[in-house]
Amino acid sequence: MKKMKQVHLEDITRLLKEIQPLGNYEKDTPLYESGYVDSLTIFGRVLPELEKTYGIKVEPPELIPENFETPAAILKYLECKLS
Amino acid sequence: MESWNRPARNVLEYIEHSAEVFPSNLAFRDDKTQVTYAELLRQVKKLGYRIAEKVSGMPRPIVVFMEKSVECLVSFFGIAASGNFYVCMDTQMAPERIRKILDSLQPAAILGRAIQNEEIFSDYAVLDYDELLAAETEEERQKECLQKIRKNMIDADPLYILYTSGSTGIPKGSVISHRSVIDYAEWVSRTFQFDETTVFGSQTPFYFSMSVLDIFTAIRNGAALQIIPKKLFSFPVKLLEYMRETRVNAIYWVPSALSIVADWRALDYVELPNLRTVLFAGEVMPTRQLNVWRSHLPKARYANLFGPTEITDIGLYYILDREFSDEEPIPIGIPCENIDAFAVTEEGKLIGEDETGELYFRGSFVGRGYYNSPEKTREVFVQNPLHESYPDPVYCTGDLVKLNERGEYLYQGRKDFQIKHMGYRIELGEIEHAAGSFQKLDRAACIYRPEKEQIVLIYQGTAEKQEILAYLKDLIPVYMMPEEMVSVTAMPLNANGKIDRKLLQEQYGEKERKG
Numbered sequence: 329m330k331k332m333k334q335v336h337l338e339d340i341t342r343l344l345k346e347i348q349p350l351g352n353y354e355k356d357t358p359l360y361e362s363g364y365v366d367s368l369t370i371f372g373r374v375l376p377e378l379e380k381t382y383g384i385k386v387e388p389p390e391l392i393p394e395n396f397e398t399p400a401a402i403l404k405y406l407e408c409k410l411s
Numbered sequence: 412m413e414s415w416n417r418p419a420r421n422v423l424e425y426i427e428h429s430a431e432v433f434p435s436n437l438a439f440r441d442d443k444t445q446v447t448y449a450e451l452l453r454q455v456k457k458l459g460y461r462i463a464e465k466v467s468g469m470p471r472p473i474v475v476f477m478e479k480s481v482e483c484l485v486s487f488f489g490i491a492a493s494g495n496f497y498v499c500m501d502t503q504m505a506p507e508r509i510r511k512i513l514d515s516l517q518p519a520a521i522l523g524r525a526i527q528n529e530e531i532f533s534d535y536a537v538l539d540y541d542e543l544l545a546a547e548t549e550e551e552r553q554k555e556c557l558q559k560i561r562k563n564m565i566d567a568d569p570l571y572i573l574y575t576s577g578s579t580g581i582p583k584g585s586v587i588s589h590r591s592v593i594d595y596a597e598w599v600s601r602t603f604q605f606d607e608t609t610v611f612g613s614q615t616p617f618y619f620s621m622s623v624l625d626i627f628t629a630i631r632n633g634a635a636l637q638i639i640p641k642k643l644f645s646f647p648v649k650l651l652e653y654m655r656e657t658r659v660n661a662i663y664w665v666p667s668a669l670s671i672v673a674d675w676r677a678l679d680y681v682e683l684p685n686l687r688t689v690l691f692a693g694e695v696m697p698t699r700q701l702n703v704w705r706s707h708l709p710k711a712r713y714a715n716l717f718g719p720t721e722i723t724d725i726g727l728y729y730i731l732d733r734e735f736s737d738e739e740p741i742p743i744g745i746p747c748e749n750i751d752a753f754a755v756t757e758e759g760k761l762i763g764e765d766e767t768g769e770l771y772f773r774g775s776f777v778g779r780g781y782y783n784s785p786e787k788t789r790e791v792f793v794q795n796p797l798h799e800s801y802p803d804p805v806y807c808t809g810d811l812v813k814l815n816e817r818g819e820y821l822y823q824g825r826k827d828f829q830i831k832h833m834g835y836r837i838e839l840g841e842i843e844h845a846a847g848s849f850q851k852l853d854r855a856a857c858i859y860r861p862e863k864e865q866i867v868l869i870y871q872g873t874a875e876k877q878e879i880l881a882y883l884k885d886l887i888p889v890y891m892m893p894e895e896m897v898s899v900t901a902m903p904l905n906a907n908g909k910i911d912r913k914l915l916q917e918q919y920g921e922k923e924r925k926g
Contacts, residue, residue, distance in 0.1 A: 360642040367645040372901025388648050388675045
């Protein structure tokens, strides 16, 4: 079994930076409005990376702006999912 | 629309008619703004008059540099009312590409809203949409001015120019006339029975030819066009909820947008009882994902549309009238009314049974050629290859097709993607389609390395290489099997949401050696 992982905001901003190096990611950066994230990056990169790194499966109803709009939102979602 | 005494000659007649018959119907709506037909007509006239005051002389192109919005649509028609033609530009486009387009276009003005990147536009007159509409105008003078402009316009005049990528890296601007758009909107309305109760859920950017269907069919029928926020295409369940709330009942999307909804099982969570029409075009629709839609919404009408920007939008269509297994490709169908489509072999003869040929289009949807580009125009807007008796201009698509036993065209890929491999003539598209039907693959694309004589399959998905080969073995001949397979986490897409084959070729193919 996978070991329960602690998630930090830095892990998420680092991941986003790797995926789209042009962006500057703070806690409350609006990922979609900033233009750095679109459906391609979400489905192609962000979700697969999160699922792989944290051993989770994102369910369709969880895929909502409230959970993915900002790095802080992603953090909160992951903490919820992992607890 | 029985009240028409004669066919429309200018798309503005559509707005005038809808404003008269359905004044309070919603015309366009986005997240911030909405306009009824009565209001739309008022704004279009005012904008047209104000633009005409600033730009006079011969009809010229005017660039619309705005986010996808209600104001962007009002601008298109305001420019038409001013006697000029519009060019919708992607505001996210790289400055270098914008510059290339401006150089070839030499627009009379740039119309925008509080435009920031002014240095790109420093050689041109920049008009501010909000300022133009805010000014007071004198009713009588406005009316006179617009009538005078209209009197000088004919239906062969350009309505817009739409830029597509050119293989040489210089974008090509297709010039499309009022006539083409009117004949197209008439065909669409009749074929899919759109009327004033239709609400289009617009997905495609306005600088993409597919948006022509939503926009002009809406105004022709007094129907509504609802702009769906781009962000929602990252949240499939939310997307469908939004469609339900805004009462969208017709969509015309690229297959990748439809596939996201299918792959994320969003239709399991949200019912769309009002969705009557599902149309798609732009790339090959994967049958497996289409079957997910059909099983959830069996009563909706589905159609595969096919055509290039150069002929307005579409020249062939297929309304789904039978079941397809996941492995079967969806036909691109039969010619639209008053459009002639034919395919010609390399020997210059019409294709026979089981023969593949290049597709040509003839008829009123065919555009006027490329703007300021006579050479590129001559390459593809050519004399009908079947005779020389009189001038008979046709558009040569570069697409390869064949006919099935029902007389429907089947798409075989781009001529440029046709390869000769071990003596066989192969369409990379055929391999892609086979791979795309595999459950464990989200997307698949093929490129060819001519020097190593290798077919390379690039895929996104969870499948193991051996599994893919085992699956493909049952669908394609051995000589078409990929020699190499590359797994990617995300398939690169171009600005229109299609797989970016040029980029794949650059990354995974080899540069062709010269000399």
